[in-house]
Structure formats: C-alpha cells, structure tokens
Amino acid sequence: MNDTIQIDHLGIKADGIGRDSIGTTVYVPFTLPGERVRVARDGARGQLQEVLQASAERREAPCPHYGACGGCDLQHVSDTFYRDFKRDTVVEAFRRVGLEPNVEPLVGCAPATRRRAVFSATRAGPRVLLGFHAALSQRIVALQRCLVVLPEIEAALPMLRRIAERVVPRKGEARLTVTSSGTGLDIAIEGGAPANERLRRDLVTEALGSGLARLSLGGEILVEAGKPMILAGDIPIALPPGAFVQAVASAEAEMARHALDHFGGLKAVADLFCGVGTFSFRLARRHATHAVESDAAALSVLQAATRSASGLKPLTVERRDLFRRPVTAKELGRFDGVLFDPPRAGAEAQCRQLAESTVRRVAAVSCNPLTLARDARILVDGGYELLSVTPIDQFLWSHHVEAVALFARRG
Template identity: 55%
Template structure:
C-alpha cells in the first residue's frame, strides 16, 4: 500500500513484502527488492524470465498458479452476474506448445529473433523456450538464419512456427519484397532444415511434405497460417468435454469451426454443419472428411459470424451447437441461440470476459450451466481457456 493507494507489482505473490525505491523508473515491470518471499515462490524455469513478455507467472508455485488461473474464470463470471460452479484447472505440461509466433527485427548489422518484451516493441532474443515443443526449440538456429534472410529494415518479420506430424510448418509474414536470389536461399535453408513447408504471406515457397495435424485421429493438412489450438493435449481435453456433452445429438452445428478441431471429431457421432469465415480452413476439413471413412455427413458454410450470425429460425435445424470464437467472443450468435430451441450448447473461449458475457446471454435466454471448466493452454501466462457446457432448463 502506498500513500496514493494500492500498488501492484509484477513478479510478486500474495503476502510478499517488497521494497521499491522512490525514484525507481516507471514502466510495466519496475525493479524491486524482495524483502519477504512467499513460501509458494519457485525458481523460474526460463533464463529469459522477467525480460521476455511471456510466461510472467513462472515464479508461482503449482497451487497458487492453478488457483490464479481458475480465479480468472470465477471473477469473469461474477462480474457478468453469472452463478457458476467453476471446476478445477485442467493443466498442461512444459514443453508441450506446438505453435509459437516469433518476431525478428534488424538492429544495426544484426537480426534479433525472439518474443516482445512486456507491452513493448522491443525484441528479446531467445536461446531457449521451455513452453515450446523440443522440435521448435531445436529449430531456433535455422529460424535465426531464415529471419536474417527475410527481415527487411522497415518492419518486423513474423514467423508462425507449428510442429506437425510431418515436421515444422513455418509461415513468414511482413518480409517485404524478396529478390529471386533471396527466395532461392530461403527454399534451400528450409530443405536443409527438413521443414515440412515454408510459406510467405500465404504463398507456399516450398512444401517438402504436407504439414499434417490430427483431430481425434483424423489427419488434416493445415493451410498456411491457419488457426490451431496451441497445445494438443489441451485441445483433446476440450474436445472430450464437448463430445461428451453433445453425445446423442443427431445434427450439430460447429460455429467458428476452423480446420475442424471439433467438427471432424463430432462427425463420428452426428451429422455436422461447420461454419467458418476462412475458406481455406473449410476446404481443409472438407478434404479430411472425404479422406476418412466411417464419418457421418459434414457440410461446410463460409460465413462471417460477426456480421451475419445465424438467425434463431435457422438454428432450429440443429439439436446441439458448439462455438469457439476469437477473443471478441460470439455475442451476436449467443443472442440468436438464446432465442432458439437448440437443446445443448458448448461454448469454448480463450477470453473469460467475453465468455462470461456470452454465457450470461444464454442463461438469460433459458439455458442452465451444466459445467464450466478452465484449461491451461498458455502455460505460465495470465491467459486461460475455458469450456462452458449448457443445456435448456
């Protein structure tokens, strides 16, 4: 507590006593002396902790860490006026993240490759990443060489790196205009590193093998830059919750379906209609469905669900719905669902605040919450995934 009221310091834990100099520089991560540490404090797993903008909870022991993440969902529901019994956090392990986004930027004669510092455009070069799969960490030397080749002086380069069953998929963006020589060199580097595919702003430069992920045992070739849940085990846990809740439904709609995370799994048990704004994602799941025997029919529809939510009268065709929107949530769709007779809904979200808003709309429309489960997918960060399962009261 200060004379001006409570002050909050990153990298502290409840009950700790810290000392901050009166002339300490302002900023998102002020320096302080730890006078009395919490018994729940642990040594951070990463040497970049405190500088890198991610993984800002590595200093918290397992119990307070899990409680904090669960509390994010509890607090969001309470603020929205939703009474919900929030389950325990489903954990994820270190070195399990199959997708990371790295940033590269020129600094004089060097190219820095890493993550942004907290609330900053400054790049923190990384040598290791204890949240990423070992295959991604092992590729850092190759990725630095690639970044050196692709990064221009006008803007940062983004590298979306995904570990797939057939090797790494590297999607570069904001590289600027490349000479033909640079393109050839990038292709050579990718082939030497044995990556599955290298693309630049959705243009495939080289594809040695199709980059394939499996959704419940169904192989899908990812389009360049397509959305994918960051941790496979967390995705499987979410899919299990959704599939159990919707068991017995004959016709299911999957809104914001992506490449088929839920729709393909659900096609084992029901007729599914998948709706998504990205045409390549729909094409990928449709191709996977055609290539897999034993599935029930799957139809796809390209649609911007923010601008054109499916009206309640059309939702009558389905007895169950799952939706997994971006962080903005699915407010317009939730309002249509609240006015529809759909019996069961599974709401998946990476943003507790917008999930709480959407669940509130559904509850006010006559649904009751069957369960609400937080899941860890963004390890050691303040982000949390959640699955709310609802049914008509």
C-alpha cells in the same frame, strides 16, 4: 524513482497490485500477494528491483529469459498457487456478470508441449533479434531457450534466426509462425522484406537443408516437401500456411471430450467458428454436423479432409461471417446442439440468436474468460442453465486460460 510497495493481490493479467506510502495503486509484474518489494516507478507501473519479503508461494523460475521475455509471467509461483490463480480468473470473470457456476479445477498441461508459436524478429543495429516481446513493450527478447514449446521447435531456434536474418526488413518486424506437424515443421513468414529471386533461393536452400515440411513467405509457398498434417481426432488434416490450431494437442483433446460427452444422444449439431475442423470431425463421428467458418482456406482443407475420410456422419460446411451474419434462431431450429469456439472477441451476436433458439445443448470454448462470461450471461438470460465451466491450460506459465462452458436449455 525507487519505491517500496506492499503487494496485496494479483490482477487478471498476473501483475502484482499494491499501494505506495500515499495510497497510490502500483502494478508490479513478477510479484505475489503479501510480498514487500523495491521497484523502479514509472507512474502506476513498477519494475521489480528486489524482493524484500518473499511469499511462501514463490519459487525459482526455470527459464533463463524469465523476467525479460513477456511470454511467461507466472513461472515464479508454486504449482498450487498457479492452478488456483487460473481457476480464480475464470470464477471472477463470471462473478462480474452475476453468475456463480460450478467451476472445475484447472486441467493442466506439461512443459515442452506447445506445438504452435509465433516468433517476432527485428533488427537492432547489425544484429537480428528473434524471440518474443517483452511485457508491454515493442522490444524483442532474443531467445536461446523456450521451455513451453515442443523440443523440435526449441531445437529449430538457430535455424529460425538464420531465416530471420534474411527476411527482416530494415524497419519494422517479421513474424514467423511455427507449427509442428506430423510431417515436420511448417514455417509461415509475414511482414518480411519484399521477395526477390535471391531471397527465394536462399530460403529454399535453408528449408531443404533443414528438412522443413513447408516454408512460405507472405502467403507464397516456397517449399512444400510434404503437406503439414495434424489429426482432428483420428482424421488427418492438411494445414494451410500459418493456420490457427489449438496450441497444445492434449488441451484440444480435453476440450473436445467435454463437448462430445455433453452432446451424447443428439442427432444434429452445429460447429460454429469451426476453423480447419478441430472439433468438426470428432463431432461427425457421432452426429450429423454442420461446420461454419468465414476463412476460405480453412474451409477448403476441411472439405478436402471430409472427402477422404470414412465412417463419418453427414458433415456439411458453410462459409459465413458469424460476427456480421450469425446463424439465426430460425436456422438453428434444425440442430439439437451447438458448439462455438470464437476468437477472443467472443460470440455475442451469435449467442443472442442462440438465446432465442430451441437448441437443447450448447458447448462454448473460449480463450477469453471475460467474453465467455458475457456470452454465458446472454444464454442464461435466454433460458439456458449453465451446468459447468472447466478451465483448461494450454499457455503454460502465462495468465491466459482457456475454458469450456456447458449449457442445457431449461424446461
């Protein structure tokens, strides 16, 4: 069913929200406030067919896959609208929990800077499709270009398709996590066809011929011409296969700068959900640091890097599931500052312990404004002052936004 919709505002996931002629709410991706659009209706969802009256904030999207690929949903907006939308997303998340902090302007990132991407691949008859999912769909959009990733990752798309053709199972999908490191590309394949000697041989030949740093399949390292390395500050870290790293190096540096400035003059700090040590090593240049993480592989590389690093303050590590067993208020008593950088679910249990602790300063890094705001409410209710929140962009042209929130204990 076709319908004409007047778009009123954007939702938190960048869908245009409007109403039809009888007042029913309709969600229409790739639209802007004030626009009249013709859509193909499927219940409350509308697929954009034509913009009848365009917003002055609309611009031509630069990517040929825009509108099909679900990776970017805000390429059609002006730079000013884009920055304001991401900042307002953070403002609204905090408003919902009754907080009105000082929210700084968005710290932006440039195109072609993303160093880590997860591609999906599946079979469509005789073809193998490699790319990203369409919005709200299991359909994969086959990519020829990607304007957000580093040039070396975009240039690798033909090679990634060749790998996908070998590993995609008859049914289902394979995922290829690609990370650009200082020694070359690291590719970790999950969900692929069962490995056999022929598949291993073909993949090794492709990896060596393409100059990959490493290729792994289902956790098994097939080729490691050189350990994939990144810098945490100025400390080199050897990444485990498929390891999580912040998507954009400049965004990571900006997050770290905010935390380091906030912790000035403190003696001992804890880095919770520390991963491979993204922030731990930067902190340990200035403070005695205790790094806590549940992932054994991440802690292993952190410890290895610590042994070879010089000029650090004491850096200790602990393996611990902070969702099930947060660091208690009593244990936190030996730290002046705490940084936490949890997954999207946030750090609710840990924040309840922080709220009861004597920790003087807290820096929260988050990829989810909603859970960050929830956690901030817990800390504020527990006696902390929320000093500032800084939105940081590292998922260019998408509705996703990172943020760093800084807290100081009152009194």
